[in-house]
Amino acid sequence: MSQTEDDPAAVGEPAVHAAEPRPAPVELLREALSRVSRAAPLEARGRFLVLTHRGPDPDAxxxxxxxxxxxSEAFDHEPVVATVGVIHRAENLALVEQLDLELEDYLTLEHDxxxxxxxxxxxxxxxxxxxxxxxxxxAVFDHHVPPGGGGDQPSSVPVxxxxxxxxxxxxxxLIxxxxxxxxxxxxxxxxxALFCGVRYDTADLSRNATPLDEEAYLATFRLADRAAIARIAHPPLPPVYYAELSGALACxxxxxxxxxxxxGKVENPASVAExxxxFLRMEGCSWTLVGAEHEGGYVLSLRTDPAYGRAYPLMQRVLxxxxxxGGHGHIAGGRIPLEDAGESSVRAVERRLRTRALELLGASSEDGIPEEGRALHE
Ligand SMILES: [Mn+2]
Structure with a gap:
């Protein structure tokens, strides 16, 4: 065989054997961390910032x-975990408090x-x-559908x-x-913390659970503080929870x-997901869409019954x-920024969302769906 410029042997590189085993993910991560650390200024080496989405849930x-x-223990680095914004949902706040998690405020951190x-x-x-x-x-670790639905197009952000x-x-x-x-x-x-993450994202392994989820759930449960996870499951609820529950039931x-x-508007944006x-637990409910304005944005949560289908494409069409x-499995969340959060513009957003949700229903129903709907107890 003649050598060409594309042949690694021709330029003195060792040939790559097809059967060479790929290093384990944990080793690839270790290498990525060292590469980035070596390229950093001396005083920043080995120090890493761990971040997640706004309003972090137990999985995050x-x-x-x-x-x-x-x-810190396997790689000998110095990690700092930081969050953005306020944690609203009672279970998530209880998790931070019961486990005494050290979370820094991202907005006050010095990046260098x-x-x-x-x-x-x-x-x-x-x-x-x-x-x-x-x-x-x-590094990025996730289980949500990437923007654009997870096709082959390269990401816009280098990672x-x-x-x-x-x-x-x-x-x-995964972690x-x-x-x-x-x-x-x-x-x-x-x-x-890991146990609560798997517990809440898979509803105790009842949805979207793979063998790895099951392994993680069981292994972390054996090592967990059981009194703390029981208190996290039944946290004290603020009075506004009951006011917003009443409003949601009425509308x-x-x-x-x-x-x-x-x-309309809510004081506690966590009420939307709650x-x-x-509602998804109501007999005969296959999917539910709940929304409300909070601090200049219209917040949405969509849930589907496991038999009904995935939440992500429904949310995409509703929006x-x-x-x-974003979303995975039977859960999706969304946010529409509002330039004007006055009552009439909130009502206009709600009208558009209702119309599109009912169009989606109409497409899958033979008899047509009554536009006005019925109250829950009728
Ligand atoms: Mn998750």
């Missing part, structure tokens, strides 16, 4: 805690303290995620190491795998298999190009 917080322990950023349970392109533009993104597995129920399971492969046993705090309408609750979870959204 669990994955952050797993990475914190992995980076760090060599790079690791992102969990989200991707840099997502609208609900803030990433610094003056630090390299070392040193990306591990996105759409089939996985929880990002916490558990790295800890396991590094031979690291999660502490009681890390195990409790919710059934349209065949859909429960639609467009609530109510979506609650029809407005705002940003």
């Amino acid at each position: 917080l669990g994955a952050c805690e797993g990475l914190r322990q992995l980076l 303290r760090f060599a790079g950023v690791l992102l969990v349970d989200t991707q840099p392109e997502f609208g609900h995620t803030v990433v610094p533009d003056d630090l390299p993104i070392v 040193e190491y990306r591990d996105v597995r759409l089939e996985l129920g929880a990002t916490s399971s 558990w795998e790295y800890m396991r492969d590094a031979g690291l046993e999660p502490s009681a705090r890390t195990a409790s 919710a309408r059934r349209h065949g298999p859909l429960i639609l609750a467009l609530m 109510m979506a979870d609650l 029809d190009g407005e705002g940003s959204f």
Whole structure:
């Protein structure tokens, strides 16, 4: 065989054997961290910032805690976990408090303290995620559909190491795998956080759960602080929760298999997801869309019954190009920024959303769906 310029042997490179085993993910991550660390200014070397999406849920917080322990104990780096904005949902607040998680405020951090950023349970392109533009993104761990639906098009943001597995129920399971492969046993705090991540994203392994999710759930449960996870499951609820529950029950309408609750304004944006979870449990409900204005944005949660289909494409069609959204399995969330959050513009957004949701229903129903819907108890 004659050698050409494309042949590695011709330019003195060792030939690559097709059968050469690919290094384990944990080793690829270790290498990515060292590469970025070496390129950083001396005082920032070995220091990494772990970030996730706004309003972090148990899966996001669990994955952050797993990475914190992995980076410090298996790789001998110094990680800092930081969050953006307020955590509203009672379970998520209870998780932070019960496990005494050390979360810094992203907005007050000095970026030049760090060599790079690791992102969990989200991707840099997502609208609900803030990433610094003056630090390299070392790694991304996620299980959400990438922007554009996960085709082959390259991402617009350079990332040193990306591990996105759409089939996985929880990002916490993914991080558990790295800890396991590094031979690291999660502490009681890390195990409790990872367990809650897998528990809430898979509804105790009842939806979207793969064998890795099951392994992570069982292994972390054995090491978890069981009194703490019980208190996280039944947290104290603020009075506003009951006011917004009452408002949601009053405005919710059934349209065949859909429960639609467009609530106007809410004080606690977590109410939107809470109510979506609650309505999906109603007999005969196959999917539910709940929305409300909060701080200049219209927040949406969509849930589907496991038998009904995936939430992401439904949310995509309900939004029809407005705002940003994300989702996995039977859960999707979205946000439409509002220039004017006055009552009439909120009502206009709700009218558009209702029309598109009912069009989607009409397309799948033979008898047509009554436009006005019925109250839940009728
Ligand atoms: Mn998740």
